[in-house]
Amino acid sequence: MGNFANNLRLYFGIFRRVGYTLTLGMLNEKRRDNLLSLYNYYESQNKTQDITPIDPFIIPKTDVFELFGDDKAKYEGVYECGFGHTTEFELKVISNLVRKLNPDKIFEIGTFQGRTTLNMALNTHSNAKITTLDLPSEGLSSTAMEIEEGEVRYVKKDVSGERFIGHPMANKIQQVFGDSATYSFEEYKNSIDLAFIDGSHAYDYVLNDSKKVLSIMRPGGLIIWHDYTNWEGVWTALNELYKSDPKYKNIKHIGGTSIAILEV
Ligand SMILES: C[S@@+](CC[C@H](N)C(=O)[O-])C[C@H]1O[C@@H](n2cnc3c(N)ncnc32)[C@H](O)[C@@H]1O
Structure with a gap:
């Protein structure tokens, strides 16, 4: 029960911060930077999954x-x-x-x-x-x-x-x-x-x-x-x-x- 309450508090905290960052927080440069870093992180994750390395030089x-x-x-x-x-x-x-x-x-x-x-x-x-x-x-x-x-x-x-x-x-x-x-x-x-x-x-x-x-x-x-x-x-x-x-x-x-x- 204690854990559940803690997790709930954590998720609520995250939603509150994300909600603020996506609305009023957009006026704050630091918040905008944080959002950009998050976006770049997910972009780079997608790219590494999408790109299959092609190395045609198979000879040892x-x-x-x-x-x-x-x-x-x-x-x-x-x-x-x-x-x-x-x-x-x-x-x-x-x-x-x-x-x-x-x-x-x-x-x-x-x-x-x-x-x-x-x-x-x-x-x-x-x-x-x-x-x-x-x-x-x-x-x-x-x-x-x-x-x-x-x-x-x-x-x-x-x-x-x-x-x-x-x-x-x-x-x-x-x-x-x-x-x-x-x-x-x-x-x-x-x-x-x-x-x-x-x-x-x-x-x-x-x-x-x-x-x-x-x-x-x-x-x-x-x-x-x-x-x-x-x-x-x-x-x-x-x-x-x-x-x-x-x-x-x-x-x-x-x-x-x-x-x-x-x-x-
Ligand atoms: C990249 S150059 C060679 C460079 C040279 N081996 C060197 O290390 O400085 C390629 C040469 O292959 C010749 N060549 C191209 N096709 C050929 C063929 N079917 N039979 C003989 N020589 C050919 C070209 O005339 C050219 O002189």
């Missing part, structure tokens, strides 16, 4: 510190991060991966200016060979699959590989041209130690490139994809491979980057 993360300790790699043009480039940090991660793996043969899809090609070359031994495939500007209108509208500007350029042309590292680099969907990868079968996939970011191309590249890797080799978190075509294709094809079940996304890797 690895950390750059899990992959290597000290940064001993060499760089050039690392701070020049214009459109179409890897970020400074990503270039360091790739350079360190190359250094750690010490590959004899590298294959890259998507040369662009050759900034990553050059930095991979800088971190390989003197006999290493890097083959980099690029779609030439004149091939833009006749690709076997559709490329993304937003990447036309990377294809349209006067020179492919301008960063390494004439550079002392250029003797390690072989440029080849074509559409990755129709290019013959036959001669590289089971021979590539490290591959960098950064050509078209369209879903069909990412699937095509991932499969073609897997066929040229030697066991123990490393595939690196760029732009996993930047282009929907890339994350959709990689998520699908990760979920449905056992050959890709060990893909890892390197935290703090848009890079995904797979040790074959």
Whole structure:
């Protein structure tokens, strides 16, 4: 009975205060602030219930510190991060991966200016060979699959590989041209130690490139994809491979980057 009386007093007190706040209390700034705080509180509660977080990046993360300790790699043009480039940090991660793996043969899809090609070359031994495939500007209108509208500007350029042309590292680099969907990868079968996939970011191309590249890797080799978190075509294709094809079940996304890797 005592409790009931106490609760009744409490509820009556609340009604009286709420009644006052919603009428005469509206003239009082402090009361108005209290009402606003209450409103904001309920709004935020509703929002947290309504919004389902969407994180399409389902591939488990690895950390750059899990992959290597000290940064001993060499760089050039690392701070020049214009459109179409890897970020400074990503270039360091790739350079360190190359250094750690010490590959004899590298294959890259998507040369662009050759900034990553050059930095991979800088971190390989003197006999290493890097083959980099690029779609030439004149091939833009006749690709076997559709490329993304937003990447036309990377294809349209006067020179492919301008960063390494004439550079002392250029003797390690072989440029080849074509559409990755129709290019013959036959001669590289089971021979590539490290591959960098950064050509078209369209879903069909990412699937095509991932499969073609897997066929040229030697066991123990490393595939690196760029732009996993930047282009929907890339994350959709990689998520699908990760979920449905056992050959890709060990893909890892390197935290703090848009890079995904797979040790074959
Ligand atoms: C984002 S850029 C590559 C950037 C470069 N890997 C780097 O790290 O600086 C994409 C490149 O892929 C090339 N590309 C686009 N579609 C291609 C295709 N179907 N086959 C081969 N290369 C393609 C473009 O010409 C462009 O040079």
